[in-house]
Amino acid sequence: MRILLVVAGLLASARMAAAAEAPEPKQPPPQNEKVTLAAYLGDKDAGLSFTIDDGFAGATEEFVKVIEPTGFKVTWFINPGTIDGPVKNRTPWARWRERFAAGDEIGNHGMTHALMTEMKLKDEQAHKDADGKPTYKLLDEEINGACDLIKKEIGKPPFSYAAANGLVDDEIKKMIAARHPAFASSRRLYGGDAWSLAKANAWLDGTIKKKDWMVAMLHSYTKGYAAFKQPADFDAHLAYVTSKAGEVWVAPFGTIAKYRLLREGTQVVVKPVEHGVEIALATKLDTGVYDQPLTLVIHEPGVKEAKAVREGAEKPLPVLVRKDAVLVDALPGPGKITVTWSK
Numbered sequence: 220m221r222i223l224l225v226v227a228g229l230l231a232s233a234r235m236a237a238a239a240e241a242p243e244p245k246q247p248p249p250q251n252e253k254v255t256l257a258a259y260l261g262d263k264d265a266g267l268s269f270t271i272d273d274g275f276a277g278a279t280e281e282f283v284k285v286i287e288p289t290g291f292k293v294t295w296f297i298n299p300g301t302i303d304g305p306v307k308n309r310t311p312w313a314r315w316r317e318r319f320a321a322g323d324e325i326g327n328h329g330m331t332h333a334l335m336t337e338m339k340l341k342d343e344q345a346h347k348d349a350d351g352k353p354t355y356k357l358l359d360e361e362i363n364g365a366c367d368l369i370k371k372e373i374g375k376p377p378f379s380y381a382a383a384n385g386l387v388d389d390e391i392k393k394m395i396a397a398r399h400p401a402f403a404s405s406r407r408l409y410g411g412d413a414w415s416l417a418k419a420n421a422w423l424d425g426t427i428k429k430k431d432w433m434v435a436m437l438h439s440y441t442k443g444y445a446a447f448k449q450p451a452d453f454d455a456h457l458a459y460v461t462s463k464a465g466e467v468w469v470a471p472f473g474t475i476a477k478y479r480l481l482r483e484g485t486q487v488v489v490k491p492v493e494h495g496v497e498i499a500l501a502t503k504l505d506t507g508v509y510d511q512p513l514t515l516v517i518h519e520p521g522v523k524e525a526k527a528v529r530e531g532a533e534k535p536l537p538v539l540v541r542k543d544a545v546l547v548d549a550l551p552g553p554g555k556i557t558v559t560w561s562k
């Protein structure tokens with residue numbers, strides 16, 4: 220999968236076993252890499268994001284009903300300009316606020332679901348400044364007007380954007396990127412005639428094998444565009460994903476994008492201390508926006524118990540002791556992290 224995010228190549232991640240199994244040891248890390256940042260949260264092998272487009276009310280409720288019991292959080296790519304429009308078939312803002320509060324992501328799918336390459340041509344003909352240069356008034360409303368409206372209604376600007384019908388060019392992409400750090404450019408179409416349970420399960424297996432990140436694109440469950448021929452097959456796929464929870468990090472598109480961008484923009488400085496290490500995590504990114512903790516992998520085999528304390532923080536950081544390593548989840552920023560262990 221090619222997502223438009225550059226990703227550092229640090230893929231030393233080993234298979235994280237499900238809670239009940241004994242974790243498998245991984246290859247020893249290079250000498251100077253005592254502490255690395257895992258490619259995915261929890262040092263899982265791969266990522267999976269479910270993204271659901273267009274925000275039709277019926278589909279939203281059907282998907283919530285089937286996905287919520289799994290505990291997976293998803294991304295809803297919505298068209299904010301259609302919600303209070305004349306046709307009342309879209310999920311209302313109050314419901315999106317609930318989904319956001321429940322941990323789902325509300326992403327931008329354009330104000331009106333316009334085909335942006337066509338809109339750009341219209342703009343170039345109709346909207347020009349005094350020098351005859353296009354001002355892209357329509358595109359600005361489609362992208363940034365929608366961003367403002369989501370911010371107003373949800374309380375936070377959208378982090379992610381997915382273009383209606385995927386139609387963009389480089390200039391449009393630049394306009395999107397100005398206010399949306401993550402752009403969903405390549406997604407697996409779920410539902411419709413070409414989708415099957417066997418295929419989707421195989422996509423997931425391949426994603427885990429390649430330590431990749433799969434982004435699933437859904438629209439409808441029982442009826443509507445790209446509905447599942449047999450909705451129960453999607454339930455079965457969710458069960459399959461759940462069975463792989465030790466290997467794949469299932470999270471909204473923007474959450475995994477934040478993780479990868481933050482990981483790429485974070486410097487790790489390690490100093491040994493007695494029975495442990497002191498770690499400084501520095502980033503230039505705004506962790507108010509990039510608010511996704513990263514998993515530090517401290518390659519220390521044979522640890523029995525470990526503790527991670529952050530300078531100036533009251534509570535210790537979450538720690539997981541694995542046969543070959545100690546894992547600590549932390550947000551970059553000031554406050555050195557001291558991890559100590561006993562064997």
Ligand SMILES: [Zn+2]
Binds near residue numbers: 272273328332383384
């Ligand atoms: Zn769409």
